Amino acid sequence: MSLSPTTGMSRLSLEGKSAVSQHHSRLQSAHGAPSMSGPDHPSDSSDWEAEDDEDDEDTDVVSAPTGLKYNLSRLSPRTRQVAQGLFSQTASNESPQISLEFCGIREEDPSADGGLFYAFQMHEVVPCSVRIGARDSGRFSAPRCECPDARFRHVRPCKHLIWLFDKISKQVLFDHDPEAELTLTELGYPEELGDPYDQISQLGLGILADNLRCDFSEPDSELVSPSAARVKEAREMVAALAGIHPYEQNAYRLDLEASYNRNSLIRRGDLGATLFSLILASDSFAEWVRCELSPSDPAVDPFRGIQQRASNIIRELNAFSAAEQDPTWADAYRHRWKGAGGPRNAGWAITQIQHCVAKIEKLVSRGSSPLSGRARSSAARSLVGILKLVVDHQELYDRLVGAHDTGFVYSTLDMLADQSQFIEALEEIMERIGVRGAPSSYVANMRHLIGRMRSHKTEDTGVTSGSGIPRNETPPLSEPPPVQAGPSRPGTVRFVTPELPENVMGRGSQGRGSRGRGAERGAKRPVPRGSQQDNPRGSKKRARGL
Structure with a gap:
């Protein structure tokens, strides 16, 4: 993804002329400062500013997103690089990094009859990357973020580390009591997590990526394809917004996956396909939609996610078994995982599946409040x-x-045991167990469980169970087979550093004593529940930082 070189602009408060002048002078003083080198402070040359394409070297003319063309021959090398980095986004299919939010008229000093100025508020999406190495790693034994706060202001841990480890901990701490507190450490992760690298290795990065709803970058590859999990989730999101019943979403709009084209996101005459494409193309948009879904929607149902993890674990086991028997598969398997995480054999799969069951047990028995009827049904399913x-x-x-x-x-x-709508499914499983053979105590306990379920069942099929779901609406147990990943999206896979020292040093307050981003003018404010913004007709866009 090509990043915008105007990162500093998004942090500028739209104040009067004096504030802008001070910022400009700081940029000039920072421009003459020596570059930061070494492992913690790379040199000024950064691969996010401009792609060194041959076309850029042979011409002084670039095209802007507006369609206007600019001659850069009279610019300094530094300014030329900034302009080329910005306008290089025109030829890419990535979502725009900079957008204009609103504008207004303000006075420099209302109390002293100051002059007027026009203010424009912009928003920018700036990626950053986190490295998590093993304990014997030379550079990343302690998790490290490449954001400006961590690299140049030495904020440790930064908010990105804490945010990421919160997501990872949610997935790997299978036996954690939801009511218990975790102890956050100065490294950004909870003490109970142990060694983050080992935890990720034990679960498997591919499985963790699916649980985090994150695409997986193949080693030594410059292409990133939407993962099968994200493709499936995007279709389920579209189905949920279309009002499709959760148990009918597996068969909804299967054509979406086949017709997805990263280079053509807008599907005229088909809002569902357009929404599907936008969800896959923009991670931030997908997260926004995800947050607006109901907990009972399959795309965000935690119990369904655990079942999908178990299915993925078995798929990994089968792939590892095939690699052991076929040399060609073995080479591809070793190349994909670089030897990280150890063998994905039956012992590994058994441990991870037991963790899945333990996670469901914790959610059912230790929740802060009793599960809803649909949540109990989903857990049983x-x-x-x-x-x-x-x-x-x-x-x-x-x-x-x-x-x-x-x-x-x-x-x-x-x-x-009140989820008696699964009696028939359990009876079918018991028939299979009877053929394969099992300890008599296991068979007896399963029969006792089915008997308890029968005591909750009524003869009237229209009567709802304890889950609140009609008996004749028993949800399907099997997940459809995973689909092939969508078309690859072009672009070099780089875990990039979004800012240079000049951008950061020109921002005024720095270091640990500076205000956080949320405290600055122009920072986004959370919307309280029940506020005016809950009503679309009465909602108003608040002018921030003008």
């Missing part, structure tokens, strides 16, 4: 689905069910 996945996999079945009675699934499902 996921448990039954995981059991079915294991029963259908010989190697996992032998070690999780066939050899010993460890209470796999039924001990957790026993807390959801």
Whole structure:
């Protein structure tokens, strides 16, 4: 992704002429400062400013997003590089990095009859990257962010580290009591997480990426394709906004995945396909839509996500098993994962699937408030689905069910005995268990559980269960097979540093004592619930920083 070289502009408060002049003078003084070099302070040459294309070297003329052309021959090398970096976005298909929010008229000094000025408020999206290395890593044994606060102001940990580790902890701390507190450390992650690199390795980066709703960059590749998980999620988001019943979303608009084209996002006459394309093209837009969905929507249902993780774990196990038997697969597998994380064998899969079941048990038994009827139904559905996945996999079945009675699934499902709509699915699973064989205690406990479920069942199929779902609307257990990832989006995969020392040093207050971004003029403010902005007709855009 090409980044805008005008990062400093997004942090400027739209104040009077004096403030702008002070900022300009600071930029000039910073321009003459020596460059920061070394591992923590790379030199001024940064790959985010401008792509060194051959066309740029041979011409002094560039085209702007407006269609206007500019001759850069009279600019200094530094300014020329900034302009080329900005206008190079015109030829790319990435979403615009800079957008104009609003404008207004202000007085320099209302109390002293000061002059008037026009103010324009802009917003900019600026990526940054985090590196997490093993304990013996030479540079990243301590997690490190490449944002300006961390690199130039030495803020440790920065907000990006804390934000990322919060997301990771949510996925890997399978046995954490939701009511218990975590102890945040100075490295940005909770003490209970242990070694972040080891935790990611044990789960697997590919599986974690799906849970974080993040695309995965193949090693040594310059192309990033939307992951199968994100493609599926985007279709479910469109289905949810179209009012499709959650249990009918698996079959909704299957054509969206086949017709997606990264280079043609707008589908005239098809709002659903356009929304689908925009969700895949913009991570920030996808997060916005995700936050507006109901917890019962499949795209954000936590229990359904755990079941999908179990399915992905088994897929990884099958891929590893195939790689062990086929040398061509083995080479591709080793290249993909670079040896990180260890073998994805049956032992690894069993541990991770047990973690999935334990996570559901924690959510069911330790929540801050009783689960809603639909949440209980979703939890039971996921448990039954995981059991079915294991029963259908010989190697996992032998070690999780066939050899010993460890209470796999039924001990957790026993807390959801009111979900009698799954009796038929469990009966089918028991038939499979009867063929494969299982300890007598496991069979007896499963039969006892089914008997308890029958005591909750009524003869009237129209009567709702404890989940609030009609008996004749039993949700499907099996997830559809994963689809192929969408077309690759062009562009070099770089974990980039968005700002140079000049941009940062020209911003006035620095260091640990400076105000946070949220305290500056122009920072976004949270909208309180129940405010005027909850009503679209009465909502108003607040002028920030003008």
